[in-house]
Amino acid sequence: MKTKIAVLGAGSWGSILASVLVQNGHEVWLWTRHREQAQELNELHTNQRYMKDYHYPHALHATTNLAQSVHNAALILFTVPTPAIRAVAQQVLTHLKQTKVARPLIVHASKGLEQGTHLRISEILHQTIPADFRSGIVALSGPSHAEEVARQDLTLITAASNQVTAAQQVQQLFMNDYFRVYTNTDLIGVELGAAFKNIIALGAGALHGLGYGDNAKAALMTRGLAEITRLGVALGAKPLTFIGLSGVGDLIVTCTSIHSRNWRAGNQLGQGQPLAAVVANMGMVIEGVKTCQAAYELAQQQQVEMPITEAIYHVLYEKADIKQEIKLLMRREGKAEL
């Protein structure tokens, strides 16, 4: 059945998920804050700034009019970076209050924690859009670089919600021959895995930039997974979720792919570029930088040991020397692995 869907955020991920949904036969309205970008998408069917040389389906509608995109939508998909979620959700609520249609599903595909509050994205959405104006809240997450979904490479991800029926609805709307969606009711674990893997990806990129080999990268991913699972479980996640698609799956893709913005940022840091220049030159969101601060603070609050996250925090926020941090990690007292 053709469903009206609003996708908010026309960056790499939002625009490609919008494309998947159009290919699945849905009526998709992609919201951007730039008139020229909407015009480019509608007339040339391109989005050169975010997805070079990709051609979008002609049936995709791009608009700068948020009210038009969410009006009568059965599903509203947030794909703006984490720091923008609250403000965009507040604007969405204003429009939802003005329409008397069935309450839409609220879905997000972003990966991070809110600075200061440390809230997960579904918690921000839950706070901002009261239940009277929506149905379930779902997080869509897993190993999925937009560049590969764009070329219809096989991609498996997870739709997570406290309400299994909401996750199943999302599964039905997104699934096709190259995009397979599982459901999961551990919303906490899925969102935390998604947020925390970006920190480890910064570290993996930095190791590469410094010239370390595969042993070091495998070790970082393994011990990184151990510590993000520790914090996740302390925050209410199920441990098994961290060995699923949104956990180890996303950790692998983000720590090993040249498409990864976080890995590329880490690689540049490892090569000696200053953080401010790395962030300014990426031109796309690097969620791991802010998430690292949130995870560092949460680990302290929860008294969870996170040596890798702490080391990366020292490098990002205290200008610590990466090689010195690696030395300190290697010289920690001997431990039992498990």
Ligand SMILES: NC(=O)C1=CN([C@@H]2O[C@H](COP(=O)(O)OP(=O)(O)OC[C@H]3O[C@@H](n4cnc5c(N)ncnc54)[C@H](OP(=O)(O)O)[C@@H]3O)[C@@H](O)[C@H]2O)C=CC1
């Ligand atoms: N890229 C990918 O492959 C994947 C990304 N993700 C996650 O999806 C989220 C988005 O990532 P991605 O698409 O890569 O990011 P991009 O940087 O490519 O795009 C971000 C989009 O959000 C818009 N935006 C940023 N701030 C605001 C704001 N305050 N109000 C309105 N719109 C805003 C940007 O608009 P403008 O051009 O005006 O700045 C841009 O259209 C992140 O959380 C990321 O971790 C998840 C899986 C895969």
Ligand SMILES: O=C(CO)COP(=O)(O)O
């Ligand atoms: O989460 C993502 C892929 O699953 C995208 O983030 P990165 O670009 O940093 O890898």
